[in-house]
Amino acid sequence: MNVGSGTMQIRLSPGLNATEQSVTLYHEVLESASMQAFYRKSLPPFLADLSEAELDMLAQMAHEQFGPASVENLTKFLHAVGF
Numbered sequence: 001m002n003v004g005s006g007t008m009q010i011r012l013s014p015g016l017n018a019t020e021q022s023v024t025l026y027h028e029v030l031e032s033a034s035m036q037a038f039y040r041k042s043l044p045p046f047l048a049d050l051s052e053a054e055l056d057m058l059a060q061m062a063h064e065q066f067g068p069a070s071v072e073n074l075t076k077f078l079h080a081v082g083f
């Protein structure tokens, strides 16, 4: 991920099913948005201390609530958690 330009690249492990891919995308996008917000000092407080396992749980819930990860659904998710 490039914090300066805001672009990011996510590498998915081969062999993940569609749900796992989607959950991984939610996880990685949340993690990267959090990192950028941290540097801008605008991180929603509840996201400050999440463990990898908690990020996974949140990503799983996001997949269930918003559906398979897409630009549109990821954007809805990020708005819902305060970005």
Ligand SMILES: [Zn+2]
Pocket (backbone or CB within 6 Å): 027, 028, 031, 052, 055
């Ligand atoms: Zn992670």
